[in-house]
Amino acid sequence: MRYFDAHTHLNFVAFKDDTDAVVQRALEQQVGMNVVGTQYDTSVSAVKLAEKHKGVYATIGLHPIHTGKSYHDEKELGEGGKAFTSRGEEFDSSKYEKLGANKKVIAVGECGLDYFRLEEKTKATQSRAFIQQIELANKLNKPLMLHIRNAYDDALEMLKIHAKVKGDTHFFAGDWGIAKKFLDFGFTLSFTGVITFTHEYDEVIKNAPLDMLLSETDAPYVTPMPHRGKRNESAYIPLIVKRIAEIRGEDFETVSAALYGNALRVFGLK
Template structure:
């Protein structure tokens, strides 16, 4: 492998027609993939994909803004996550963006269950943190909870916080990952420049946020190459040097084998 897409949703309906072709294209680019669940059904699909494919791994959990009627069934997710191909717990955290009248206490309770499971199984968290449209600070709330759980570690997926927040997560032992949005939006440049390279990772969040030059198409894991290249360019580093470090970061965090 040369690249790791640490956050993809190959288990979503957008890939039903050409899922295997998409996996083959990723293989041709030497891209390993972590497929992320957002609920029970998609987590099961992620594990199935991981079991059937050498360079695919799974992450299982309940997205904070998924079906508000679904509960986090600890034993169900523990059983799934006990599979050696499951390398992370999540995506979990706080999402104040999607719906009006967000039940923050529900999100907090579910988040704490993910943290407990990650600690019990000694697996990293895959964090989903998104601020509200009216200024609700999901990053501050996540940092507050995580600071009380010294053992837990992992990654902040699709990081969109500021430099200080990046520093705070890194200080707690979390990496931060970036998507294809960095290829066309300049909001992330300063964080990417100033964060230690060994604390950064790459993802696509496919099928969403397709990078340039593929905008207008459905996103897919093979496009993570563009994210890696852009991180190197923003930092003013050699692309091959950056690629190798980003790969090593993902292997270390998720204990990929």
Template sequence: MIIDSHTHVQFPQFNEDRGEVVKRALDNGIWMVNAGADKKSSQAAIELAHKYTEGVYATVGQHPGENDFDYDFYKLLASDKKVVAIGEFGFEYYIRDPNLRKFGIKNEEKERQRDIFLGHLKIAKEVSKPLIVHCREAFSDLIYILKSNILNNKSPGVIHFFTGTMDDAKKLLEMGFYFTFGGLITFNRDFDEIIKFIPLENLLLETDAPYVSPEPYRGKRNEPIYIIETAEKMAEIKNISFEQVCKTTTQNAKTIFNLT
């Protein structure tokens, strides 16, 4: 059994064969957590989860690239029994336009993202559910805010698709966070040392489907069943068995998301 802790099978890229994609995963012992990124996808994740007795779950939240955070809307969705976490939300400081990148992100945008981040933290505290945090080129601000607003003594949640430094990883580990890695690690060696450093007990697997397919599926739409390749690569990097990676990361996901 493997749990894909962060995927988006509710996204439009799966409109033609969503049921087949889910069945393919479940038939192969792969459970999934479909992460919301805005109002529509959060609702869709819940609707999809309710079609299955077990193995398909949802999170609700707003990606930092989205505007107009509706606190009451997400708070209502968060109470659904199929919602296992709040997210994905966080900080996105990456600037796609290379001509604008040198100027950096504006302070007003940082403040906007911070306010939305704090809104998600408040919801998570009120419904007692963990976080799914998105962070890109913003780890200093993320860590600073988390230190001032940590949820509780147990793990506050998951850093999705971790791309920070070793120092960032150490600081987040001290706060009790879990980390996910996806298909990127099958063709990019930049995070091998961090994966070796983070205890297996703090690691989860993800696909982030339909994005970032692992080798040998690069260029194709990603889907939960491809998490097998990521698990195999993690086992290789950490020099442990594939079975151990699957068993421990699955138990980690069950613990953080309170799955039975």
């Protein structure tokens, strides 16, 4: 492999008709994949995909939006392959721990805090589920895959209190001041196809140490240019890596090798 998609959702209904073909296209581009769960059902399907395909791994966990009861996503996998509407899942550590025993599981998440999508009253529920998943990651000695939106300071405080492991800050969307706090705490920052059509994160990408960056698609979302408007997939990772190299003003091969090595280190794949 030459690349690693640190965060993709091939377990979502958006890929139900051609999952194998999507995986094959990524492998042809020499892209390894981390399929990320968002609640128990999608965590199970992530593990099944990882077991089926060489070069594919799984992350298991409960997304903060699924601790509430009002979120609906047409692209996510629900019962019978239908669009998913959250019923407010309670994090069951014992069930997730059993999933985490699988050798293809490389991280816990995506977990964290999302103050953008959910109501103020959900903060306590989100916090409880986040802490439970931090504790599970500690127990399994696996890195965390963080989802944080409009809640970076609160999330960092919880990590400082509870986390014995490090991990990755998925789809990083903060400024350099926030980035530095997470970098100083030992968490990598991963970037999506968004960076191919906005300069909003250029400062962070330029200033962050190269050994603390990862590439991800967050497929099926945020497709990079020139494919914007289509469903995203892991085969597009080289476009994101290329853009990171351009922003940093560094050699593509150097950046590509570094980001791949970073993923192996963070997820214990060496």
